[in-house]
Amino acid sequence: MSNESNSGFTHINETGQPAMVDISGKHDTYRIAVAESRIFLPAVIREQFQGQDIQTRKGSVFQTAIIAGIMGAKKTPELIPLCHGILLDGCDIQIQLEGEEAVIRCAVKTTGKTGVEMEALTGASIAALTIYDMCKALSQEMVIRETKLISKSGGKHDFSK
Numbered sequence: 001m002s003n004e005s006n007s008g009f010t011h012i013n014e015t016g017q018p019a020m021v022d023i024s025g026k027h028d029t030y031r032i033a034v035a036e037s038r039i040f041l042p043a044v045i046r047e048q049f050q051g052q053d054i055q056t057r058k059g060s061v062f063q064t065a066i067i068a069g070i071m072g073a074k075k076t077p078e079l080i081p082l083c084h085g086i087l088l089d090g091c092d093i094q095i096q097l098e099g100e101e102a103v104i105r106c107a108v109k110t111t112g113k114t115g116v117e118m119e120a121l122t123g124a125s126i127a128a129l130t131i132y133d134m135c136k137a138l139s140q141e142m143v144i145r146e147t148k149l150i151s152k153s154g155g156k157h158d159f160s161k
Contacts, residue, residue, distance in 0.1 A: 011082045020082045026113035031154030035120035037104045037128040040143040041097075045135050049097065058134050062095045065104070065130040069093045072126030073108055073119040080122070084114050091119070093127055101145070104128055115155045121147060 013019040048054045054061040070091045077085040090109040095102055106123035108116040128144045135142060151160040 018082065020084070021114070023084065023113040028111050028113055029154045030109070030111050031115050031152070032107065032109050033115060033117040033120040033152040034105060034107045034150040035117070035124040035147065036106075036150050037124035037147040038101045038145045039104070039128045039131055040101055040141075040145055041131075041135070042100075042139045042141040044139050045142070046097070046100065048135075048138065052097070054135065056134055056137075061131055061134045062102070064134060065095060065127040066093045068130040069104065069106055069123040069127030073106065073116075073123035076119045076122040080118055083118050086110055086112050086114060086116070086119075088116065088119065091123060093123060095127065095131075102128075102131055104131075105150070115152055117149055117152050120152075121149060 010021050011018060045054070048056075053063060058064070070093060072079070073091045074088060077083040088108060088110055090107075092107045094105045097103075104124045104127045106120045106127065108120040108123060110116050125144075125147050128147070132142050132144065148161070149159065152158065
């Protein structure tokens with residue numbers, strides 16, 4: 001049975017049904033993916049910064065978002081139905097305030113048969129959602145503007161923006 005339909009989508013089999021990609025014939029390779037999410041923070045939230053973070057009654061916003069993002073990356077196969085459960089070698093999340101936005105970068109590494117793009121995207125997304133959750137008492141004007149893959153390497157095709 002083929003991994004790919006006539007449409008070229010890898011998660012649709014030749015009969016048009018959803019299918020997990022068969023990676024049994026692949027070899028392990030070292031893989032890295034980096035994703036980014038950006039969240040607009042209105043002035044009322046930016047004014048709360050002390051150093052490189054915001055302290056709330058719930059705790060440190062960016063530090064909590066980093067932990068949540070790592071947890072999200074690890075749980076990606078539970079959230080995205082056709083993702084493979086893979087062992088992550090590492091997950092690093094950095095959050096910086098750039099102008100009116102918090103910029104979240106999530107880098108995920110593994111040695112395996114499939115890439116970690118979805119884990120990086122999930123980690124960045126969950127970190128952005130956590131920032132929103134922790135700051136929503138101050139303002140609902142926050143906007144998660146974009147989540148995108150920045151780079152991936154180690155599979156058939158490398159990618160870099």
